[in-house]
Amino acid sequence: MIVAVWIPLLMPLLAVPAARRLAESLAPRAAAWLLTGCAVALAGCTTAALGLLLTAGALRLPPVAALDHLSLPLLGGDPAVSVPAAGAAAGLLGATALAVVHRIRRHHTELRTARLATDAHPTSGDLCVLPHAAPDAYALPGRPGRVVVTAGMLRALPPDEREALFAHERAHLAGRHHLFLLTAALAAVCHPLLRPLRAPLAYALERWADETAASRVGDRRVTARAIGRAALAARPAATAAHRPGTVLAATTGPVPRRVAALLAPERPAPPPPRTAVHGRRLIAAVALLACLGLSAASALDAATDLHESLRFTSAHAFGFPAVAPAAGQVRCAGR
Template identity: 45%
Template sequence: MRIAVYLPLLLSLLAPLGARPLAERCEPRLATWLLTATSMVLAMASTLSLAMLAATGLLRIPLLAALGHWSAQAAQRDDPAELSVALIAGLLLAAAAFAAGRMLWRRVRSLAAAVLEAACMPAPDGLVVVDDTAPEAFALPGLPGRVIVSTGMLHALEKSEHEVLLAHERAHLAGHHYAFVALAQFGAAANPLLRPLASAVTFTVERWADESAATATGDRHKAARTVGKAALAAHRAPARSRIPAAALGMLGALTRRTHLSSAGPVPRRVAALLAPPLRLRPAPALATAAILAVAVWSTAEAAHDLHLLLEHAGA
């Protein structure tokens, strides 16, 4: 446990540096999978590292060591980690468990509420148009999901742009984008160092839906114009907060509280649509696989070292 146990924590510090380049230079579908997988694996690996470091501190408490028939003196002699490190790891582990549990509870509640709300909306074709002057459009996950569009948003766009809007929202449902966002945010809750990865996933799922809409309509420029017009319409409208937390919309926010002034991803999405589509390249996947392999190996190696420590303390 001298080095291996700290590698997942080090990777958690380094991985966010590549989140934005990966989100912008990699094909959106692949980027979403890679970022989500990285967030989950590093969150689990770093949490296990904290748990193993905290366990070495528990072994030094005579009462707890006696329960497992271990020698506290032997554990202190053989374990290279300082007691202060073990105590800090224990505090961080408790905070991570609380944050992850809270995030899981909130996501389960929001998804259950979305499924129930979607089930109560009669929509043979999955489209629900609400009479509201506020420009809103979002996909509500469910069994099946619903695409919710306000009359205000329809009036803000030309009829030819409605096709782009609906294709974008339906892509969110077809791709189960809410699941990717929820998993990435769950990983970030357990390990706050991974928050840039979760933010990148909220961007890449929008890019994924943008590309799906552009492919479905066959017009990338019209798709870019629709994204820009929808963002401007929402920016000019008064703030609203009735969109469910489980919803994903064209503006890329889980709620309507985020406006264009703070939605830097919108101009980047428009620019990406005005450029040729990105191609699938193996390099990002290989680099991500290498990082995750190191995280898994180091966690397994640290677990093996802890096992040896327990054996020596027991002997």
């Protein structure tokens, strides 16, 4: 197969490390958008490349080619290569579609089950208190969204830290952070090499909520203490029984790193220009843009070649004059 078709399938090997490196130097909100957008773009290019492989190979089959009165020899390429590749692409696309549907259904099922469980308990505004002794708190999206907290967590925190914890979970609801994670999960279904983006995305979302909570509470140290104390009080084995796996919680992720970020100066002095940090950030940004651009351009180039090939063969089949593609242009079904 031509290089243009395969580039989007291999580009995550370079783009994912570049995105992770760049996200580390950005503000949490920008990092979350960057990682999610990168996952969507790479997954889209991968799906397009598989679709092109499937189309180019399927058109080598007489029943499919006859639908558009195509002349098979004019499509170029070796059917011994393009047809098996099309079969593999069809299998991958079919498996991906089933996995995406399953992932979305599981997401909605877990949220629906959690909401049914919380409906059995009284709520105050967006706050729902569960009578569990195990300390836990999480943001449960829906209409309306709810901040779910257990009685054990309320006993573990003083009033000011409770407010900081609630502000953190409300930030998850307001920002619809669960959709970021769901999008990244679906992208990883489309291409397994995108799975390493989930961990930095989850961290960026927690840091985004941390900063929002600190701004609303007006005290970064109180927010840091709330996050740290809640994480120490929470016991994963005990909270796993009633917390859905698709929700965000303040006690998850690298809590010491998040607490350290909250206790750091809010506005550090700007570093001198052209430092090594700026250089690494620039290199990561350029590398990521190059990877995304090359992936999209390769998919577009392969689609254009296939379109020109079909246009030429269709015109030839109906006896109309057509300008043959330039040498090497008809490549989508080639070797």
